[in-house]
Amino acid sequence: MAEEKVPGSQKCIAILWPSFLVAIVATGLFFSAFDPDDLYPFGNETGISRLGVYSIGFLAFWFVSAVSGVGTLYFAMTNCMRSRR
Amino acid sequence: MATSGGVRNSDDQVEKSLYAKAEKIYPREVHGLFARMRVLGVLSLLGIYYIMPWIQWDGHQALLFDLPARKFHIFFITLWPQDFIYLAALLIIAGLLLFFVTALAGRVWCGYACPQTVWTEAFLWIERKVEGTRLQQQKLDAQPMNARKLRIKATKQFLWVTFAAWTGFTFVGYFTPILELGSRLLEFRLGGWETFWVIFYGFATYGNAGYMREQVCKYMCPYARFQSAMFDKDTLVVSYIPNRGEPRGPRKRSADPKELQLGDCIDCTLCVQVCPTGIDIREGLQYECIACSACIDACDDVMGKMGYDKGLIKYTTEHEMKGGKTRLIRPRIVIYAAVLLAIMALFAWSVMTRTPLGLDVIRDRNQLYRETNEGLIENVYILKILNMDNVAHTYTLKVSGIEGLRLHMDMPEIRVASGGVLELPVRLQVEEGDLDMRSTEISFELVADGNSALTVVEEARFLGPK
Known part of the structure; x- marks a missing residue:
């Protein structure tokens, strides 16, 4: 019930916004420790500019934490429904 | 799912109101002391934001988080990724400062300085210039589309998008030199x-300041959720004084409220109309209130016109409302201030005494050790020397930890330009008999010639057969 009432836009924000903040922190920490020019993913040089690697890193962190957000929301909502039934 | 019982119903209502489709709020323009203060805040903050990246300092951009080059310029200081701790400390200081100010003066950050408020004000200003007053805007939005409406809306959109794009460009200019950009x-x-980032940040500005507005504060802002934890009974809040205002009701200006048995509130609802978050301050302290004090200005104006005392809505504290006196000095304030001062002092001290020289020792990964033709045990390292000083230096390298340890390097001298990084391969050799263990701790010491204050010591391990 609760699930139906929450509009999709609210859910999107609930997932994308906190993961965005987490991605900023993660990107900052990760690239303070690792210089993109020293990274050889799967043994290859990336051939991408530093700004590009930062950006891809940020988007990847954002995606990963958003996926976790989707999971949290899903379990929270299905649990909520179960407890109400 | 069936709903039954009163609790369930009230739950559902809460949900409904929480997730109700947001109706557009048309904040009425307001004039007064606090509005002037906010305009001042908005103009100076926007000014700083748009002008700052264009300011040069000592041959570089004064404030530049140069991501492509991996160094941060903050006026006379240059920070490197190794100095991440300083940025973290700055963030902690900013956070503590926010706590301190919140405990003292409530949500002044929200009302005057938050980027969300600042850009929303700017976008509202554009909207008012193009679409007119609150009433004109409401009328325009209620109309079906026609040539005039299209022209007005298109003008507004053009100005919004241009402003947002410029904002995005400036943002990227903090991370990559703006002159080149x-x-x-x-x-x-x-x-x-x-x-991509110009468009991303521009779009975020456009969406947040043009459309999301107060919803960011209500639904997305983490500070709005926990700021009340910093509040106590002596924190400044914007509040309506119900004892004075109630019972509210309209009356003629000439009428004597006592005769009509009315309070000072004439129920003109101007305080609601000017509120950017669309709340009624007369209902008490609400978490949606960003303490922008637009309602104070609006109400003071009305009180003046009615010939009543100002301050029916005002900055006050819970203690004052209950007839007490506000205590400025209290444990919470003292503790926040003490912690803040301590961390700021620590930060200043560590920045001042920071050694602008970095040394990383990386072991050759291919080989643990090798035996030379002369029968010596050799380990290979790559030293990364980072000169974070403003002038070039020549350095002397020493190594210690094992008796008879010999240092070989291919360069005649170690000279690193200001801001430069030198990768220096070195070979260490030792007689096998001098090794007691398979792994021995050694240390590299790098000293700048003529300046022994510029010294770093870095530990490493020497591996051998034993």
């Missing part, structure tokens, strides 16, 4: 990722 923009040679 500007010249490349003029030649339409902006890099792919630069373009």
Whole structure:
């Protein structure tokens, strides 16, 4: 019930916004420790500019934490429904 | 799912109101002391934001988080990724400062300085210039589309998008030198990722300040959720004085409220109309209130016109409302201030005494050790020397930890330019008999010639057969 009432836009924000903040922190920490020019993913040089690697890193962190957000929301909502039934 | 019982119903209502489709709020323009203060705040903050990246200092951009070059310029200080701790400390200081100010003066950050408020004000200003007053805006939005409406809306959109794009460009200019960025923009040679971030940040500005507005504060802002934890009974809040205002009701200006048995509130609802978050301050302290004090200005104006005392809505504290006196000095304030001062002092001290020289020792990964033709045990390292000083230096390298340890390097001298990084391969050799263990701790010591204050010591391990 609760699930139906929450509009999709609210859910999107609930997932994308906190993961965005987490991605900023993660990107900052990760690239303070690792210089993109020293990274050889799967043994290859990336051939991408530093700004590009930062950006891809940020988007990847954002995606990963958003996926976790989707999971949290899903379990929270299905649990909520179960407890109400 | 069936609903039953009163609790369930009230739950559902809460949900409904929480997730109700947001109706557009048309905040009425307001004039007064606090509005002037906010305009001052908005103008100076926007001014700083848009002008700052263009300021040069000592041959570089004064404030530049140069991501492509991995160094941060903050006026006379240059920070490197190794100095991440300083940035973290700055963030902690900013956070503590926010706590301190919140405990003292409530949500002044929200009302005057938050980027969300600042850009929303700017976008509202554009909207008012193009679409007119609150009433004119409401009328326009209620109309079906026609040529005039289209023209007005298109003008507003054009100004909003231009302003947002400029904001995005400026944002990227904090991370990559803005002069270069500007010249490349003029030649339409902006890099792919630069373009992406200009559009990304521009779009975020446009969406947040043009459309999301108070919903960001209500639904998305983490500070709005926990700021009340910093509040106590002596924190400044914007509040309506119900004892004075109630019972509210309309009356003629000439009428004597006592005769009509009315309070000072004439129920003109101006305080609601000016509220950017669309709440009624007369219902008490609400978490949606960003303490912008637009309602104070509006109400003071009305009180003046009615010939009543100002301050029916005012900055006050819970203690004062209950007839007590506000205590400025209280444990919470003292503790926040003490912690803040301590961390700021620590930060200043560590920045001042920071050694602008970095040394990383990386072991050759291919081989643990090797035996030379002369029968010596050799380990290979790559030293990364980072000169974070403003002038070039020549350094002397020493190594210690094992008796008879010999240092070989291929360069005649170690000279690193200001801001430069030198990768220096070195070989260490030792007689096998001098090794007691398979792994021995050794240390590299790098000293700048003529300046022994510039010294770093870095530990490493020497591996051998034993």
